[in-house]
Amino acid sequence: MSEAALATRGLNMRFGSLAVAQGIDISVPRGARYALIGPNGAGKTTLINMITGLLRPDSGTILLEGQDITALKTDARVKRGLARTFQINTLFPHLSALEAVTLAVSERRGEAGNWWRRLPDYSETVDEAYEILASMQLADVCLQPTHSLAYGQQRLLEIALALATKPRVLLLDEPAAGVPRNESSALFEAIARLPDDITVLFIEHDMDIVFRFASRIIVLVGGATLMEGTPAEISSDPKVREVYLGSSHTGGAHHV
Amino acid sequence: MTTATESSATKPSASVDPRAFLKRQTRWSVFEVLFWLATLSPFFLFETYLSLASQIAITALFAVSLDLILGYAGIISLGHAVFFGVGAYTAGIVSKYGWGEPISGLFIAAAAAAIVGYLTSFIIVRVQHLALLMITLGLGFIAVEIANSADWLTGGADGLLGVETWPVLGIWDFDLWGKTAYGFALVVLFILFVVSRRLVHSPFGLSLRGIRENAVRMPAIGAPNPRRLQKVYVISAAIAGVAGALLTQTTEFASLEVLGFQRSADLAIILILGGTGRLYGAIIGAIIFMVARDQLADMNPQYWYFWIGLLLMAVVLFLPDGILGGLTRLVPARWRKP
Ligand SMILES: Nc1ncnc2c1ncn2[C@@H]1O[C@H](COP(=O)(O)OP(=O)(O)O)[C@@H](O)[C@H]1O
Ligand SMILES: [Mg+2]
Numbered sequence: 001m002s003e004a005a006l007a008t009r010g011l012n013m014r015f016g017s018l019a020v021a022q023g024i025d026i027s028v029p030r031g032a033r034y035a036l037i038g039p040n041g042a043g044k045t046t047l048i049n050m051i052t053g054l055l056r057p058d059s060g061t062i063l064l065e066g067q068d069i070t071a072l073k074t075d076a077r078v079k080r081g082l083a084r085t086f087q088i089n090t091l092f093p094h095l096s097a098l099e100a101v102t103l104a105v106s107e108r109r110g111e112a113g114n115w116w117r118r119l120p121d122y123s124e125t126v127d128e129a130y131e132i133l134a135s136m137q138l139a140d141v142c143l144q145p146t147h148s149l150a151y152g153q154q155r156l157l158e159i160a161l162a163l164a165t166k167p168r169v170l171l172l173d174e175p176a177a178g179v180p181r182n183e184s185s186a187l188f189e190a191i192a193r194l195p196d197d198i199t200v201l202f203i204e205h206d207m208d209i210v211f212r213f214a215s216r217i218i219v220l221v222g223g224a225t226l227m228e229g230t231p232a233e234i235s236s237d238p239k240v241r242e243v244y245l246g247s248s249h250t251g252g253a254h255h256v
Numbered sequence: 257m258t259t260a261t262e263s264s265a266t267k268p269s270a271s272v273d274p275r276a277f278l279k280r281q282t283r284w285s286v287f288e289v290l291f292w293l294a295t296l297s298p299f300f301l302f303e304t305y306l307s308l309a310s311q312i313a314i315t316a317l318f319a320v321s322l323d324l325i326l327g328y329a330g331i332i333s334l335g336h337a338v339f340f341g342v343g344a345y346t347a348g349i350v351s352k353y354g355w356g357e358p359i360s361g362l363f364i365a366a367a368a369a370a371i372v373g374y375l376t377s378f379i380i381v382r383v384q385h386l387a388l389l390m391i392t393l394g395l396g397f398i399a400v401e402i403a404n405s406a407d408w409l410t411g412g413a414d415g416l417l418g419v420e421t422w423p424v425l426g427i428w429d430f431d432l433w434g435k436t437a438y439g440f441a442l443v444v445l446f447i448l449f450v451v452s453r454r455l456v457h458s459p460f461g462l463s464l465r466g467i468r469e470n471a472v473r474m475p476a477i478g479a480p481n482p483r484r485l486q487k488v489y490v491i492s493a494a495i496a497g498v499a500g501a502l503l504t505q506t507t508e509f510a511s512l513e514v515l516g517f518q519r520s521a522d523l524a525i526i527l528i529l530g531g532t533g534r535l536y537g538a539i540i541g542a543i544i545f546m547v548a549r550d551q552l553a554d555m556n557p558q559y560w561y562f563w564i565g566l567l568l569m570a571v572v573l574f575l576p577d578g579i580l581g582g583l584t585r586l587v588p589a590r591w592r593k594p
Binding site for chain 1: 272274275277278279282454455457458459460461462463465466469470472473474475476477478479480481483484487491
């Protein structure tokens, strides 16, 4: 097998006395669709924050396409092809959706430092931004300020912003968080349509969606990987059933 | 929007033209043209106020420089007079020691202010909120003390005497009435305003707004925030330096007051009164502040600040976008730029 698109080696991190990462080793092959699941507070978001450079692990290494990126800043990791979305909308409220995505595209194309040419003169950049928005069903609303978009549209904009960086590895932190169930499936259809060479690791609580869209699943509990396997293996594993699906089966597994 | 959703997937919908939308934001509006024509009126209508008009133009330029960092990039500063002062003293010292040519003087002053801006930018872009206020405040105090103790160079508390400004382009002498002073200040203001306007409408300007809107998201789309902030900080410092140099050149004098906290504080007030993040707010704020101060000049200073305090509170409470923001709301939506 060729080297993994994304891998971590022995990631450890503590918040005070709370161990949120305990020797996390994951390895995601190129083009794979992995799901990261686990109860609330398991450390899933923290893991993504470490992988993308928002948090610095206490120890361990992060490898992107075989290269050690542990010491790189977030924006340098993005330039190497690692993008993410946020569980809680992290957008630009007073920019239009078009401006926001144009901004991300112009960053990628190395144009965002130019302070003399006018933005609309970069027609390829603007057109590309518009196409990304259109592919996320946001064409009709792209001239509106972000804060005025419907919540579900803001979730789509989260993804559009990440796509604008042309990622080779995409980390999606609960992309459908807060979206009604019937819409979340459509959202994942859009994710499933992404080109095959993009490696995707997504966090999601809805097990139906996880089983449908993930080729493999990593289960994180208490900052440690409990197990990793195919959807069939995970769903039949008694340990997983116990800690994740099992005890709290009253309201369903898709809590917030 | 409607039920015809199948078109939205790939085909551009007829109502949305992204490039035209962005172009519309950069286009000069009728209001802008009228505004700049109106700035010529002191030459004809208010000749006795020409020297006030040149003070206003200088202050407006200074306020534009603050708007670039505060209104667009979200960097709060209570020490922007440092750069104004560096420009003012640099122009004055260069002139005092034999080079009174005003245009090259502006460039030299801009370079000096930009260097100081660059050196301080390393701290500025790494702190936020209260720490940022305290650091810019501290830089201002330090600058005053340095200028004060270097009296062999700056004249200390007595001010810098012996400044002499040569005629602009060898033609227009700085007359007593202030015609040349206002003309020169206005031309420089206009040129640097156009430059700032370009900057604001460039990809770089967009990335500054991005940092102001969400500094966490920016690195996650690949943007190096500190480098962007440093760049705009240096540009802003250079423009502030030009404003300071203009003051020295037109008044042929510089004193410690050019660097002082009062100037930085007045500048913040001017920008907040006029409205941040819209460039013209800086100019409108400067006009209102300076004209009001001139009209109320007979009152004692405490009394004047009583009214300014009241006005400031009223604007912040009722016109969060400043006076210009309030005015634009009176304009029909289709004439307004987003
Ligand atoms: N910045 C922080 N400081 C302290 N504790 C934190 C911080 N961020 C997260 N935590 C804690 O770390 C644990 C893991 O959080 P998180 O990674 O967000 O979990 P998940 O995404 O799996 O729900 C939680 O107990 C959370 O309260
Ligand atoms: Mg989370």
